[in-house]
Amino acid sequence: xxxxxxxxxxxxxxxxxxxxxxxxxxxxxxxxxxxxxxxxxxxxxxxxxxxxxxxxxxxxxxxxxxxxxxxxxxxx
Amino acid sequence: xxxxxxxxxxxxxxxxxxxxxxxxxxxxxxxxxxxxxxxxxxxxxxxxxxxxxxxxxxxxxxxxxxxxxxxxxxxxxxxxxxxxxxxxxxxxxxxxxxxxxxxxxxxxxxxxxxxxxxxxxxxxxxxxxxxxxxxxxxxxxxxxxxxxxxxxxxxxxxxxxxxxxxxxxxxxxxxxxxxxxxxxxxxxxxxxxxxxxxxxxxxxxxxxxxxxxxxxxxxxxxxxxxxxxxxxxxxxxxxxxxxxxxxxxxxxxxxxxxxxxxxxxxxxxxxxxxxxxxxxxxxxxxxxxxxxxxxxxxxxxxxxxxxxxxxxxxxxxxxxxxxxxxxxxxxxxxxxxxxxxxxxxxxxxxxxxxxxxxxxxxxxxxxxxxxxxxxxxxxxxxxxxxxxxxxxxxxxxxxxxxxxxxxxxxxxxxxxxxxxxxxxxxxxxxxxxxxxxxxxxxxxxxxxxxxxxxxxxxxxxxxxxxxxxxxxxxxxxxxxxxxxxxxxxxxxxxxxxxxxxxxxxxxxxxxxxxxxxxxxxxxxxxxxxxxxxxxxxxxxxxxxxxxxxxxxxxxxxxxxxxxxxxxxxxxxxxxxxxxxxxxxxxxxxxxxxxxxxxxxxxxxxxxxxxxxxxxxxxxxxxxxxxxxxxxxxxxxxxxxxxxxxxxxxxxxxxxxxxxxxxxxxxxxxxxxxxxxxxxxxxxxxxxxxxxxxxxxxxxxxxxxxxxxxxxxxxxxxxxxxxxxxxxxxxxxxxxxxxxxxxxxxxxxxxxxxxxxxxxxxxxxxxxxxxxxxxxxxxxxxxxxxxxxxxxxxxxxxxxxxxxxxxxxxxxxxxxxxxxxxxxxxxxxxxxxxxxxxxxxxxxxxxxxxxxxxxxxxxxxxxxxxxxxxxxxxxxxxxxxxxxxxxxxxxxxxxxxxxxxxxxxxxxxxxxxxxxxxx
Numbered sequence: 001x002x003x004x005x006x007x008x009x010x011x012x013x014x015x016x017x018x019x020x021x022x023x024x025x026x027x028x029x030x031x032x033x034x035x036x037x038x039x040x041x042x043x044x045x046x047x048x049x050x051x052x053x054x055x056x057x058x059x060x061x062x063x064x065x066x067x068x069x070x071x072x073x074x075x076x
Numbered sequence: 077x078x079x080x081x082x083x084x085x086x087x088x089x090x091x092x093x094x095x096x097x098x099x100x101x102x103x104x105x106x107x108x109x110x111x112x113x114x115x116x117x118x119x120x121x122x123x124x125x126x127x128x129x130x131x132x133x134x135x136x137x138x139x140x141x142x143x144x145x146x147x148x149x150x151x152x153x154x155x156x157x158x159x160x161x162x163x164x165x166x167x168x169x170x171x172x173x174x175x176x177x178x179x180x181x182x183x184x185x186x187x188x189x190x191x192x193x194x195x196x197x198x199x200x201x202x203x204x205x206x207x208x209x210x211x212x213x214x215x216x217x218x219x220x221x222x223x224x225x226x227x228x229x230x231x232x233x234x235x236x237x238x239x240x241x242x243x244x245x246x247x248x249x250x251x252x253x254x255x256x257x258x259x260x261x262x263x264x265x266x267x268x269x270x271x272x273x274x275x276x277x278x279x280x281x282x283x284x285x286x287x288x289x290x291x292x293x294x295x296x297x298x299x300x301x302x303x304x305x306x307x308x309x310x311x312x313x314x315x316x317x318x319x320x321x322x323x324x325x326x327x328x329x330x331x332x333x334x335x336x337x338x339x340x341x342x343x344x345x346x347x348x349x350x351x352x353x354x355x356x357x358x359x360x361x362x363x364x365x366x367x368x369x370x371x372x373x374x375x376x377x378x379x380x381x382x383x384x385x386x387x388x389x390x391x392x393x394x395x396x397x398x399x400x401x402x403x404x405x406x407x408x409x410x411x412x413x414x415x416x417x418x419x420x421x422x423x424x425x426x427x428x429x430x431x432x433x434x435x436x437x438x439x440x441x442x443x444x445x446x447x448x449x450x451x452x453x454x455x456x457x458x459x460x461x462x463x464x465x466x467x468x469x470x471x472x473x474x475x476x477x478x479x480x481x482x483x484x485x486x487x488x489x490x491x492x493x494x495x496x497x498x499x500x501x502x503x504x505x506x507x508x509x510x511x512x513x514x515x516x517x518x519x520x521x522x523x524x525x526x527x528x529x530x531x532x533x534x535x536x537x538x539x540x541x542x543x544x545x546x547x548x549x550x551x552x553x554x555x556x557x558x559x560x561x562x563x564x565x566x567x568x569x570x571x572x573x574x575x576x577x578x579x580x581x582x583x584x585x586x587x588x589x590x591x592x593x594x595x596x597x598x599x600x601x602x603x604x605x606x607x608x609x610x611x612x613x614x615x616x617x618x619x620x621x622x623x624x625x626x627x628x629x630x631x632x633x634x635x636x637x638x639x640x641x642x643x644x645x646x647x648x649x650x651x652x653x654x655x656x657x658x659x660x661x662x663x664x665x666x667x668x669x670x671x672x673x674x675x676x677x678x679x680x681x682x683x684x685x686x687x688x689x690x691x692x693x694x695x696x697x698x699x700x701x702x703x704x705x706x707x708x709x710x711x712x713x714x715x716x717x718x719x720x721x722x723x724x725x726x727x728x729x730x731x732x733x734x735x736x737x738x739x740x741x742x743x744x745x746x747x748x749x750x751x752x753x754x755x756x757x758x759x760x761x762x763x764x765x766x767x768x769x770x771x772x773x774x775x776x777x778x779x780x781x782x783x784x785x786x787x788x789x790x791x792x793x794x795x796x797x798x799x800x801x802x803x804x805x806x807x808x809x810x811x812x813x814x815x816x817x818x819x820x821x822x823x824x825x826x827x828x829x830x831x832x833x834x835x836x837x838x839x840x841x842x843x844x845x846x847x848x849x850x851x852x853x854x855x856x857x858x859x860x861x862x863x864x865x866x867x868x869x870x871x872x873x874x875x876x877x878x879x880x881x882x883x884x885x886x887x888x889x890x891x892x893x894x895x896x897x898x899x900x901x902x903x904x905x906x907x908x909x910x911x912x913x914x915x916x917x918x919x920x921x922x923x924x925x926x927x928x929x930x931x932x933x934x935x936x937x938x939x940x941x942x943x944x945x946x947x948x949x950x951x952x953x954x955x956x957x958x959x960x961x962x963x964x965x966x967x968x969x970x971x972x973x974x975x976x977x978x979x980x981x982x983x984x985x986x987x988x989x990x991x992x993x994x
Binding site: 039041 | 150153154156160302304317320321327330362365366369370373377
């Protein structure tokens with residue numbers, strides 16, 4: 001996968017993370033109830049967290065580092 | 077069963093293990109088989125982020141307010157996603173500029189400013205102090221709790237003890253020893269510490285395993301899984317409220333904590349140390365970016381169960397939440413697990429303190445103490461010899477100082493605060509670095525003045541809105557300062573500045589700090605100008621990915637210095653062995669011979685500066701190199717030319733110009749070659765035309781006379797004989813012409829079969845005269861040959877030389893006036909050979925034609941004598957032949973005064989002339 005594509009995906013993933021952990025989103029799950037014996041908010045936060053890291057690992061594993069000398073094409 | 081002796085032995089044994097691991101890793105690294113060259117070790121070392129605060133404090137905070145502890149770990153996760161953009165750039169910049177600390181980074185970006193580097197260092201030391209105190213507090217509190225095993229006694233209620241019984245002091249001393257040993261083992265251009273990294277990675281494993289063990293024990297042994305804990309808690313109103321977040325105010329703090337932790341993971345000195353300075357391979361980021369968040373999830377998964385279990389087990393208000401990790405196993409009399417938990421907390425604390433103190437000592441040494449010492453002239457450091465020892469001593473002193481300050485803070489202030497509150501104080505201050513660093517990486521226009529103003533204002537605002545209130549709460553300042561504002565001015569109340577209220581203290585402080593910091597950073601940058609050095613650095617930072625190899629392009633230094641001076645300078649700071657190594661690599665890479673290097677060019681000076689920057693920081697390195705380079709820095713205009721964005725364009729256009737000049741030269745050559753070719757082509761055409769013309773003339777006459785003979789069978793016999801004679805003569809002429817053309821072609825192509833031998837000139841001339849006698853007789857020309865009796869031999873081809881003589885003689889006969897003609901043959905001995913002269917009294921040859929007649933088909937005199945006589949090839953062939961013999965042929969003539977053709981043929985032997993003379 002090209003550098004630029006990876007970079008864009010990571011930006012998108014970051015925005016998803018910001019959305020997941022934004023108080024308004026959390027407010028939706030801010031209910032005092034147990035799901036599978038676990039408080040809903042805890043489940044949501046940890047579930048979202050795991051999902052985010054899994055996606056991150058996926059995106060980064062798809063990225064193939066170009067040979068060292070051509071790794072300069074991206075502006076960061 | 078858990079005697080104090082056992083606890084101390086376990087703790088001491090654990091620290092010894094750390095020493096052993098660090099020692100082992102250092103040894104391996106020295107032999108080139110480093111174990112830290114793996115992304116897993118890299119990710120684990122970044123997990124130094126999780127300190128005693130995580131280990132004990134998270135549970136305490138969760139017990140107090142539910143999920144509020146999470147933003148501290150969600151923020152770094154979000155940043156890890158952006159590492160690919162942010163950290164890669166930081167890494168690249170730091171490597172190309174040999175940056176060794178966060179202060180170095182800021183100083184380097186804003187024109188290698190010592191002032192800025194010093195400011196960042198001071199801020200960092202001040203704000204990290206509480207953070208280190210927090211670790212000491214964590215260790216000593218957990219130790220004191222464990223000491224009372226199996227009873228559960230809160231540290232606050234325990235016997236404070238004398239200063240000699242003070243655990244924190246011993247812990248601090250041990251940590252200082254470790255940091256001094258493995259953080260300042262050598263002064264290195266890269267400032268890497270393999271042993272330390274290995275120990276830190278090991279500690280990260282220990283604290284994770286310890287925490288997971290406690291979590292598993294609490295969840296599955298003391299309770300019946302997660303569901304059990306939460307169901308029991310759900311039945312109690314005071315606990316079930318922890319399942320949700322309370323109110324809008326919490327949301328503000330949630331965001332604030334997220335932002336603060338995002339800044340912390342990037343800009344805490346220890347994070348910068350492990351993730352940037354200790355990074356070995358940029359590609360490790362790809363794996364570490366998701367391994368590190370995974371670690372964070374793992375170490376947090378049991379925080380809520382432990383917290384709630386603690387609240388369920390202990391009666392409300394009896395046990396501090398910060399100690400649940402320890403007290404829960406103790407309540408079940410699981411001594412071994414409690415000890416493991418203690419070791420886990422110890423490892424979390426030591427990891428943080430060690431890395432932090434090393435990072436701070438590097439900053440203190442490179443960006444504060446060394447620049448000051450170097451500036452003090454009477455110390456004469458710039459002239460002094462070996463400074464390696466001094467640098468190491470300063471580093472060690474700095475480590476001791478940092479830990480001492482941390483201890484004092486803990487001893488006098490730390491007692492009154494919860495772990496998390498102390499940590500957050502530091503986080504808020506570290507966030508002040510964000511605008512100057514992030515801005516510096518992406519905005520070229522940011523100026524030194526802007527960074528200074530923003531940083532100072534942000535820091536002062538932090539002092540006012542967070543630090544001073546913490547003093548007030550500890551009783552160092554009157555509480556009235558908080559409640560009524562300084563001097564009773566309500567608008568200046570630290571927790572409600574300008575009447576801004578309704579937020580938590582942290583969000584309030586962060587808001588004002590950022591307003592001051594970002595506002596001044598941008599505002600002042602707008603109204604101030606960058607110095608040339610700032611412009612260089614700004615470009616190098618912002619465009620680090622566009623530069624093939626940053627650092628080599630900017631030629632900052634002019635002036636002159638010798639290689640020996642630079643070498644001596646480097647040896648003083650990093651030692652002889654490393655200096656030899658570095659310069660050796662430098663020379664090898666450029667194919668230079670160090671032994672023959674005398675003058676240092678700009679590139680070498682720059683290399684030296686970078687080398688020194690690794691050891692003593694960018695700002696100090698600049699001072700040192702400036703002292704060695706005699707001559708001033710480049711003039712403003714010159715720097716602008718190099719550095720402006722236009723510089724690249726200039727560079728490219730210069731290269732283009734060079735290329736087009738080369739092309740122009742090549743095309744000029746080509747054009748010249750083409751002209752020559754055209755000339756040759758034209759000559760060939762001329763030759764063909766002339767030859768065919770020459771062939772046609774005899775052919776035409778042969779044909780016409782043959783036709784006459786053929787058509788008139790009854791011609792008179794004498795007329796027939798006459799015609800046949802003409803045909804024969806013309807045929808001979810044709811044969812001669814063809815032979816000549818062939819000869820010439822063969823000679824020119826170098827395929828002529830020369831029979832070179834000694835020849836007697838006299839005999840040859842006599843033969844030639846005999847052969848042409850009839851011709852002279854026919855034209856009634858007098859031939860007067862004057863040949864000496866003895867003539868030396870020449871080296872030549874007999875037949876060809878004969879042809880030359882016959883050619884010259886018959887020419888002379890032809891051009892002499894019939895009847896009154898006189899032809900003379902003379903021989904003279906010259907230095908180089910025998911000169912044969914054939915002169916006639918014909919019309920002569922005009923001066924401008926004297927060269928031309930030796931060329932092919934060039935006949936002169938046709939205007940005088942009408943039809944040319946001969947093919948026009950004779951003289952051309954003569955010249956080729958004579959030149960082949962190594963002689964010369966030329967003509968001397970005055971128009972109307974006859975012509976003399978002279979031939980010079982070299983002797984057969986060099987000494988022939990002497991022999992002839994005798």
